[in-house]
Amino acid sequence: MDNKLLLQQQFKASFNKVPECIVQAPGRVNLIGEHTDYNEGFVFPAAIDFGTWVAASKRDDNNVRVIALDYDNQENVFPLADIAFDNNQGWANYVRGVTTVLKASYPQIGGADLMVTGNVPQGAGLSSSASFEIAVLKAFKALYNLPLEGVEAAQLGQKAENTFVGCSCGIMDQLVSAMGKEGQAMLLDCRSLAFQYTSLPDDLAIVIINSNVKRGLVDSEYNLRRQQCEEAAQAMNLNSLREADLAMLESHRLNMSEVAYRRARHILTDNARTLQMFDALNSGDIKTVSEAMAASHISMRDDFEITVPPIDYLVEIISEVLADKGGVRMTGGGFGGCVVALVPKNMVLEVTKAVDKHYHARTGYKQSIYICSAERGAFA
Numbered sequence: 321m322d323n324k325l326l327l328q329q330q331f332k333a334s335f336n337k338v339p340e341c342i343v344q345a346p347g348r349v350n351l352i353g354e355h356t357d358y359n360e361g362f363v364f365p366a367a368i369d370f371g372t373w374v375a376a377s378k379r380d381d382n383n384v385r386v387i388a389l390d391y392d393n394q395e396n397v398f399p400l401a402d403i404a405f406d407n408n409q410g411w412a413n414y415v416r417g418v419t420t421v422l423k424a425s426y427p428q429i430g431g432a433d434l435m436v437t438g439n440v441p442q443g444a445g446l447s448s449s450a451s452f453e454i455a456v457l458k459a460f461k462a463l464y465n466l467p468l469e470g471v472e473a474a475q476l477g478q479k480a481e482n483t484f485v486g487c488s489c490g491i492m493d494q495l496v497s498a499m500g501k502e503g504q505a506m507l508l509d510c511r512s513l514a515f516q517y518t519s520l521p522d523d524l525a526i527v528i529i530n531s532n533v534k535r536g537l538v539d540s541e542y543n544l545r546r547q548q549c550e551e552a553a554q555a556m557n558l559n560s561l562r563e564a565d566l567a568m569l570e571s572h573r574l575n576m577s578e579v580a581y582r583r584a585r586h587i588l589t590d591n592a593r594t595l596q597m598f599d600a601l602n603s604g605d606i607k608t609v610s611e612a613m614a615a616s617h618i619s620m621r622d623d624f625e626i627t628v629p630p631i632d633y634l635v636e637i638i639s640e641v642l643a644d645k646g647g648v649r650m651t652g653g654g655f656g657g658c659v660v661a662l663v664p665k666n667m668v669l670e671v672t673k674a675v676d677k678h679y680h681a682r683t684g685y686k687q688s689i690y691i692c693s694a695e696r697g698a699f700a
């Protein structure tokens with residue numbers, strides 16, 4: 321059943337009223353530029369046709385009551401006046417986190433009944449958490465008529481993750497979930513927060529292959545990567561790696577650990593590849609797209625060390641089929657999750673067949689394949 325219809329029915333059954341609004345916010349796939357966002361660099365994501373839906377109504381008290389349809393209708397209730405971290409229902413901390421930061425900016429908000437469902441694969445690097453955060457924020461915007469625009473919503477979502485959930489993520493996921501455009505990918509400058517869109521070529525499909533190696537951002541080495549990047553920036557007396565170039569990095573190589581040097585090299589080279597790939601997609605130069613994505617993957621594997629062998633193998637299988645007619649790389653935070661491939665539509669079957677033939681046999685994991693489209697950002 322359609323998620324909106326489902327929420328309408330279930331909301332009525334649980335809260336005995338119709339929801340005042342139903343908001344949806346998409347997950348995302350990042351085409352290139354990984355871990356560059358919190359280094360004030362460039363990223364190139366697109367919002368996708370997987371998302372989170374939140375149905376909502378105001379309450380007359382100052383409590384928030386939220387029901388998670390996908391977690392056996394688990395219920396979480398908390399007062400806006402005193403929002404604590406919930407150690408038992410981890411999913412609820414996204415709601416608790418965003419309401420904490422939202423209330424600091426908009427103290428006029430009151431209570432809400434919320435019901436949530438979604439279809440973004442969790443722990444797969446496709447931003448299920450960011451889409452949940454943005455959907456909840458936009459639900460409060462609709463209920464309390466807040467002047468909360470996309471970029472501000474993204475900033476609040478990121479702040480909730482950083483200060484409440486405990487993940488030092490950047491702003492990419494929340495921003496593209498809030499501001500994505502149908503048929504387009506978004507080049508985002510994470511320092512100025514300026515962004516521009518580009519249409520994805522009609523003859524290329526976005527194919528996402530989930531390795532089904534599970535990852536968790538907070539549990540993984542994500543926060544450690546951020547610290548290592550900061551170490552490199554500090555060694556060069558810079559506020560962020562955005563101010564560095566490769567010559568400067570080389571000249572300071574001995575002032576930092578070898579690990580910090582390699583982390584920084586990934587960031588600097590991936591920033592350059594992101595701009596290069598944006599231009600290449602704009603001019604239809606698929607060979608350069610292919611090379612940029614391949615080099616990005618190698619850099620994530622060898623310098624940033626965030627890939628895992630099953631993911632490397634997926635990239636190997638797919639790049640063998642594509643040669644220079646499309647591109648493939650790991651996408652998202654790493655340590656499992658998905659690869660993204662830009663595949664000529666007439667080669668999609670060949671790619672999926674090759675994955676079917678080799679991946680499980682070699683790794684023991686069973687892949688899931690999603691042929692995606694680029695979608696608009698959150699809306700009610």
Ligand code: GAF
Nearest residue numbers: 354355489490491492652653
């Ligand atoms: C995760 C984070 F949430 C993003 O901010 C980004 O750093 C990404 O990993 C890696 O590019 O999705």
